Amino acid sequence: MMESNSATEPTPFDDGEFYDILMGQLADYDLAFYRQLAGEAGGPVLDLPCGTGRILLPLLQEGIDIEGVDLSAEMLARLRQKAEALGLQPRVHQASFTNFCLERQFALIISPCNSFVHNLTADDQIQSLRLCREHLLLGGLLVIDTFFPGSQFLAANNQRVLEGEITHPTTGNRLRMYDLRSMDRVTQIFHSANEIEELDADGRLLSTRPFSTSIRWIYKTEMELLLRIAGFSRWEICGGFDRRPLELETDAMLAFAWK
Numbered sequence: 001m002m003e004s005n006s007a008t009e010p011t012p013f014d015d016g017e018f019y020d021i022l023m024g025q026l027a028d029y030d031l032a033f034y035r036q037l038a039g040e041a042g043g044p045v046l047d048l049p050c051g052t053g054r055i056l057l058p059l060l061q062e063g064i065d066i067e068g069v070d071l072s073a074e075m076l077a078r079l080r081q082k083a084e085a086l087g088l089q090p091r092v093h094q095a096s097f098t099n100f101c102l103e104r105q106f107a108l109i110i111s112p113c114n115s116f117v118h119n120l121t122a123d124d125q126i127q128s129l130r131l132c133r134e135h136l137l138l139g140g141l142l143v144i145d146t147f148f149p150g151s152q153f154l155a156a157n158n159q160r161v162l163e164g165e166i167t168h169p170t171t172g173n174r175l176r177m178y179d180l181r182s183m184d185r186v187t188q189i190f191h192s193a194n195e196i197e198e199l200d201a202d203g204r205l206l207s208t209r210p211f212s213t214s215i216r217w218i219y220k221t222e223m224e225l226l227l228r229i230a231g232f233s234r235w236e237i238c239g240g241f242d243r244r245p246l247e248l249e250t251d252a253m254l255a256f257a258w259k
Contacts, residue, residue, distance in 0.1 A: 009212040012194070016052045016078025018209075022177065022196070023054065025166060026113070030145065031058060033241045034110055038064045043107025043137060048100070049115050050092060053079035060088050068092040069100045097128040105137045111144045117215040120189065122226070125218070129230030129257075136259040142232075143256055148217050149183070149190070150249035157183045173206065174199045190215050220246055223255050232257040 012019055034055050038045045043065070047056045050068025052075050059066050060083075068090060070076050076092055083090045093100065097119055109132050119125045132142045163177045180193040194211040218226070220237050227235045235258070238244060239251030246253055 010210060011213055012211045013051075013072040014074055016072075016074045016076075016081075019075065020052050020054075020078065021169060021175070022166070023052075024169070025164070026054070030112055030241060031055060034112065034143075035059060035062070037108055037110065037141070037143060038066065041108035041141070043140070044104065046102070046106040046109045046135060048097070048109055048111050048132070049075075050079065051075050051115075053082055053090065055110070055112055056090060056092075057083060057086065057088060060090055061086065066090075067102065067106075069095050069102075071096045098124050098131070100131060100135075102135060105135055105140065107137050107140045109136060109140070109142045111142075111146075114146055114215070116144045116146050117217055118213075120214060120216045125216075125226050126230050129226055129232070133231050133257075133259055138259055140259045141256060142258075143254065144223075146218060146223075146253050146255065148219050148249075148253055152250075154183060154185070156181050168198065171198075172201070188217050190217060218253075220253060223253070227255065227257050232259070234258045 012022065035058070038059050045059065045064055045066040047066060047068040049070040050056045051070060053068070056066055056068045056079070068079070070092065071094065073094060076094055079090065079092060093102065095101070097116070116128065119128050136142060158181070160178055160180045163179050165174055165176045167173070168175055176197040176199065178195045178197065182191045183189070191214045192212065194213070196209040196211070198206045200206055223237060224235065236256040237246050238254045238256065239246035239248065240254065243254070
């Protein structure tokens with residue numbers, strides 16, 4: 001994952017092992033989609049950012065020629081730890097969306113699971129897209145999985161929301177994930193103050209872990225303009241992994257752009 005918060009604020013990306021526990025429920029959320037894209041790419045794949053290897057490692061196991069980039073040293077350390085247990089040797093690089101520079105180009109670049117929205121300014125968004133285009137082979141494809149908030153999401157501004165509850169795989173304790181959301185509709189900045197509560201079998205609160213993240217959401221026509229400015233001449237904006245047209249505010253937003 002890429003993160004732009006102040007170094008004094010804990011983020012979900014500071015502890016790769018705990019991040020994997022929280023994200024375990026999304027293990028297969030999009031893997032089949034990226035597996036198919038990678039199989040069709042006919043060339044090397046770049047996972048940007050690769051996080052702890054949720055997508056990169058399964059594809060590497062299947063023989064896909066894939067590399068990864070991530071800003072977080074903690075996330076990459078966790079990725080390498082899991083790779084070693086699997087007998088894999090991944091090619092990963094520590095860099096951000098806006099300054100990665102690799103030695104080769106790719107047939108497919110993927111930016112999964114709302115990662116691109118950690119670019120908090122238009123300049124960073126454009127620079128990220130330009131670097132992606134530079135790292136694509138001619139005819140190569142960039143895929144960005146992102147989102148924009150609908151009216152129901154925006155209505156939760158300044159409210160503490162229970163996002164979910166999971167079981168800790170080691171202790172068996174319950175983990176409750178809360179999010180205090182604050183949104184600036186002018187700058188399109190969404191700030192999350194997260195708290196992860198750990199409770200025992202009797203419901204007693206054992207600990208609370210705070211995290212903080214900020215993202216900048218993007219709307220459909222804005223994404224099209226960003227792609228145009230970054231040098232792309234062909235793109236498609238879809239509403240889900242089935243590549244249906246983006247027509248509803250409850251849809252996801254997937255951008256496909258070709259070099």
